[in-house]
Amino acid sequence: MAVITYRDALNxxxxxxxxxxxxxxxxxxxxxxYQGAYKVSKGLLQEFGEMRVVDTPITELGFAGVxxxxxxxxxxxxxxxMTWNFALLAIDQVVNAAAKMLYMSGGQFPMPIxxxxxxxxxxxxxxxxxxxxxxxxxxxxxxxxVAPATxxxxxxxxxxxxxxxxxxCFLEGEMLYNTKGEVPDTDYIIPLGKAxxxxxGEHVTLVAHGKMVLVALQAAEQMAKDGxxxxxxxxxxxxxxxxxTIVQSVKKTNRCVVVEEGWEVCGVGAQVVDYVQRHCxxxxxxxxxxxxxxxxxxxxxxxxxxxxxxxxxxxxxxIRQVLYLD
Amino acid sequence: xxxxxxxxKGPSSRTDVPASDTPSPATNRVLLYSMxxxxxxxxxxxxxxxxxxxGGFCHLYIGQEAVSTGFISQLRPDDYVIxxxxxxxxxxxxxxxxxxxxxxxxxxxxxxxxxxxxxxxxFDKQLGFLGGHGIVGGHIPIAAGVGFSIKYRGGDQVIIxxxxxxxxxxxxxxxxxxxxxxWKLPCVFVIENNRYGMGTAVERASAxxxxxxxxxxxxxxxxxxxxxxxxxxxxxxxxAINRARTxxxxxxxxxxxxxxxxxxxxxxxxxxxxxxxxxxxxxxxDPIALHRQRMDEAGEITAAEVTAMDEExxxxxxxxxxxxxxxxxxxxxxxxxxxxxxxxx
Numbered sequence: 232m233a234v235i236t237y238r239d240a241l242n243x244x245x246x247x248x249x250x251x252x253x254x255x256x257x258x259x260x261x262x263x264x265y266q267g268a269y270k271v272s273k274g275l276l277q278e279f280g281e282m283r284v285v286d287t288p289i290t291e292l293g294f295a296g297v298x299x300x301x302x303x304x305x306x307x308x309x310x311x312x313m314t315w316n317f318a319l320l321a322i323d324q325v326v327n328a329a330a331k332m333l334y335m336s337g338g339q340f341p342m343p344i345x346x347x348x349x350x351x352x353x354x355x356x357x358x359x360x361x362x363x364x365x366x367x368x369x370x371x372x373x374x375x376x377v378a379p380a381t382x383x384x385x386x387x388x389x390x391x392x393x394x395x396x397x398x399x400c401f402l403e404g405e406m407l408y409n410t411k412g413e414v415p416d417t418d419y420i421i422p423l424g425k426a427x428x429x430x431x432g433e434h435v436t437l438v439a440h441g442k443m444v445l446v447a448l449q450a451a452e453q454m455a456k457d458g459x460x461x462x463x464x465x466x467x468x469x470x471x472x473x474x475x476t477i478v479q480s481v482k483k484t485n486r487c488v489v490v491e492e493g494w495e496v497c498g499v500g501a502q503v504v505d506y507v508q509r510h511c512x513x514x515x516x517x518x519x520x521x522x523x524x525x526x527x528x529x530x531x532x533x534x535x536x537x538x539x540x541x542x543x544x545x546x547x548x549x550i551r552q553v554l555y556l557d
Numbered sequence: 558x559x560x561x562x563x564x565x566k567g568p569s570s571r572t573d574v575p576a577s578d579t580p581s582p583a584t585n586r587v588l589l590y591s592m593x594x595x596x597x598x599x600x601x602x603x604x605x606x607x608x609x610x611x612g613g614f615c616h617l618y619i620g621q622e623a624v625s626t627g628f629i630s631q632l633r634p635d636d637y638v639i640x641x642x643x644x645x646x647x648x649x650x651x652x653x654x655x656x657x658x659x660x661x662x663x664x665x666x667x668x669x670x671x672x673x674x675x676x677x678x679x680f681d682k683q684l685g686f687l688g689g690h691g692i693v694g695g696h697i698p699i700a701a702g703v704g705f706s707i708k709y710r711g712g713d714q715v716i717i718x719x720x721x722x723x724x725x726x727x728x729x730x731x732x733x734x735x736x737x738x739x740w741k742l743p744c745v746f747v748i749e750n751n752r753y754g755m756g757t758a759v760e761r762a763s764a765x766x767x768x769x770x771x772x773x774x775x776x777x778x779x780x781x782x783x784x785x786x787x788x789x790x791x792x793x794x795x796x797a798i799n800r801a802r803t804x805x806x807x808x809x810x811x812x813x814x815x816x817x818x819x820x821x822x823x824x825x826x827x828x829x830x831x832x833x834x835x836x837x838x839x840x841x842x843d844p845i846a847l848h849r850q851r852m853d854e855a856g857e858i859t860a861a862e863v864t865a866m867d868e869e870x871x872x873x874x875x876x877x878x879x880x881x882x883x884x885x886x887x888x889x890x891x892x893x894x895x896x897x898x899x900x901x902x
Binding site: 252254256282287288290292293294295296297298299300301302303304305306307308323324327328332333334335336337338339340341343372373375391394395396397 | 637639668669670671672673674678680681682687688690691692695696697698699700701702703704705706707709710728729732733735736739894895896897898900901902
């Protein structure tokens with residue numbers, strides 16, 4: 232099996248799905264001639280032409296709405312945001328139009344559309360370019376929210392998102408594009424709404440999604456040296472969340488740490504903790520802890536940025552705390 | 558189409574329809590019927606709102622009927638219409654039945670959106686009626702997307718996008734019109750300039766008062782039309798629809814009209830933001846009265862025929878109310894239905 236980057240896995244998913252269904256098109260800033268701001272759409276313009284790989288003006292609200300209109304009338308748009316930070320300009324279309332059209336039309340207008348792009352902080356991009364949006368989006372009924380951690384998952388989940396007849400917000404890790412992994416060139420789908428146990432363990436459950444799955448796996452590796460077996464649950468889909476997989480794991484380990492890129496207040500982790508306390512109350516041996524970004528806008532200052540981000544050392548501290556090791 | 562440079566200015570320039578374009582007596586009857594249906598329907602809606610049968614926000618179309626009728630009467634069944642929350646008139650003009658619309662306003666399961674949408678969210682997929690939308694300006698990019706979709710599929714349909722004049726100050730308007738012109742999309746953008754965005758007069762909201770001139774920013778064909786004269790609307794609509802259908806080119810039209818009622822059911826018809834005198838002045842240009850008068854003068858219809866038509870319409874509207882009254886609300890399980898579909902492609 233070929234080892235390729237997360238970026239190329241996404242590219243492969245786009246290419247395969249555009250071959251499979253000619254109603255699928257890709258639209259966004261710099262997706263065509265420039266070959267993608269992050270090169271996810273490399274080669275697609277040459278392969279599929281300008282009607283199906285469409286460069287837009289810098290007009291997020293506008294082209295997100297174009298996607299909604301196209302989805303209402305028989306097409307299957309993939310709308311790329313250069314980053315999810317810019318998608319805030321389009322949030323009316325995502326939340327008020329795409330997420331509600333089926334409901335307020337009494338079931339007449341399904342919305343087969345994917346909104347996708349990089350999410351979360353990279354390195355020293357400053358306050359406006361370093362945000363994780365999944366908790367905002369996951370709040371909205373009518374949306375699905377997906378955040379793949381590995382190249383294998385990125386391909387299978389994006390293909391599933393494109394084939395889904397609902398609006399899917401697909402959050403790619405900006406820092407994951409260059410990560411590598413085994414990806415088959417076969418046609419496979421990873422169903423939305425299914426978490427995966429990325430590593431089995433019996434002492435503590437680490438719940439994460441996107442980039443933080445890699446941090447959780449590193450933490451598990453490190454803890455293993457001390458004889459602590461961490462189980463890593465990768466949510467993969469934030470909404471709908473696979474509660475069963477989380478609950479099953481926590482009932483086994485009796486302890487839980489949630490790791491996420493976003494801020495603490497009303498974050499994805501808060502929802503995980505809610506499910507855990509409801510379904511695992513009698514199984515818990517320690518309070519569930521969360522690792523997240525500091526409650527501040529992201530600073531440019533290198534040392535402050537490091538201090539703000541959830542990372543391996545902070546995750547280790549939380550794990551040791553729920554195990555009462557310190 | 559007159560070009561932007563040579564066009565005559567002002568609503569009066571559209572009242573002299575050339576003989577060759579004059580609609581037939583039969584067409585005139587259809588237009589009268591459609592406008593009168595919208596009028597009588599809305600009058601009863603006001604009544605139903607007052608007695609609590611209709612809830613929430615309810616925005617009546619009275620005074621603007623020539624606009625919906627003039628445009629939509631010319632569409633093919635496979636064309637599309639998208640509009641704002643002031644959507645009852647356009648829905649009826651498009652052929653949604655008074656029953657389906659009234660039941661929707663009552664929040665009942667036989668409504669066109671099963672009662673889940675309400676006054677602001679009328680939909681009918683079969684008729685290409687892509688909704689009443691509640692966020693000012695939000696539906697304009699969606700209209701561009703429908704235009705994109707038509708072009709993508711190689712079709713020759715058109716989409717008509719109705720909006721109020723206040724929407725043009727919204728970023729969504731600019732973004733959508735820029736793309737529609739850039740990509741040559743088959744969209745007709747119809748600004749219903751009824752002079753007020755809620756209570757804010759157009760002069761207090763827009764830096765330019767001839768709204769259609771904004772089309773120049775996109776090098777888009779544009780015009781201003783007397784929105785109270787259904788023949789003027791027909792003529793301008795025919796040109797714009799033809800341009801979209803045959804040349805895949807968008808058009809921006811400003812229809813000068815007036816809302817005879819308040820912005821919604823919750824505000825007074827006149828008082829704070831407009832005077833009674835102003836309202837009375839505009840009431841003299843009632844689109845239905847003007848059209849009827851023209852038919853009278855041409856000897857196309859008798860007073861008795863108008864009365865008979867009116868009685869028939871009133872009966873249909875009453876039936877729609879009776880129908881809505883007896884239609885049940887959806888069962889409680891429906892709360893959690895229509896949020897997502899289970900299907901994949």
